[in-house]
Amino acid sequence: MWPQDPSRKEVLRFAVSCRILTLMLQVLTRFLGSSTPIMYWFPAHLLQDQEPLLRSLKTVPWKPLAEDSPPGQKVPRNPIMGLLYHWKTCSPVTRYILGYFLTYWLLGLLLHCNFLPWT
Known part of the structure; x- marks a missing residue:
C-alpha cells in the first residue's frame, strides 16, 4: 500500500499536504464569508x-x-x-x-x- 521508494513517499506527503491545505483554505474562506x-x-x-x-x-x-x-x-x-x-x-x-x-x-x-x- 505505501510505496517503498523514498522519492515516492515525498511525493505522497506533498500531495496529502496540498490537499489538506486546500481543504482548510476552502473551509476557512466559507466560514469567514458567511459569518463576517x-x-x-x-x-x-x-x-x-x-x-x-x-x-x-x-x-x-x-x-x-x-x-x-x-x-x-x-x-x-x-x-x-x-x-x-x-x-x-x-x-x-x-x-x-x-x-x-x-x-x-x-x-x-x-x-x-x-x-x-x-x-
Missing part, C-alpha cells in the same frame, strides 16, 4: 455613498413595481439589477464592485461545477 458581514457592509457602504442611481431611489416616495411599468419598459424590483441595466451610467466605483462580485460568482460557478477547488 463586514465583507459585505463595506461594498454596500461604498455603493450608497458613490452611486447616484441608488440615491435617487431613496428620494422617490414610492418604488415602482414591475406590474406598474408601462408596456415595453422594464422596471427592476432589485436595485442591483437596476445598476446592471444602467451599467454605462454607473460610477467607476460601482462598476468595480459589481464587476468583482459578478466575476467571483461566475468563476465559482464554473470551477465548482467542474470539481475544481474554489473558495
Whole structure:
C-alpha cells in the first residue's frame, strides 16, 4: 500500500499536504464569508455613498413595481439589477464592485461545477 521508494513517499506527503491545505483554505474562506458581514457592509457602504442611481431611489416616495411599468419598459424590483441595466451610467466605483462580485460568482460557478477547488 505505501510505496517503498523514498522519492515516492515525498511525493505522497506533498500531495496529502496540498490537499489538506486546500481543504482548510476552502473551509476557512466559507466560514469567514458567511459569518463576517463586514465583507459585505463595506461594498454596500461604498455603493450608497458613490452611486447616484441608488440615491435617487431613496428620494422617490414610492418604488415602482414591475406590474406598474408601462408596456415595453422594464422596471427592476432589485436595485442591483437596476445598476446592471444602467451599467454605462454607473460610477467607476460601482462598476468595480459589481464587476468583482459578478466575476467571483461566475468563476465559482464554473470551477465548482467542474470539481475544481474554489473558495
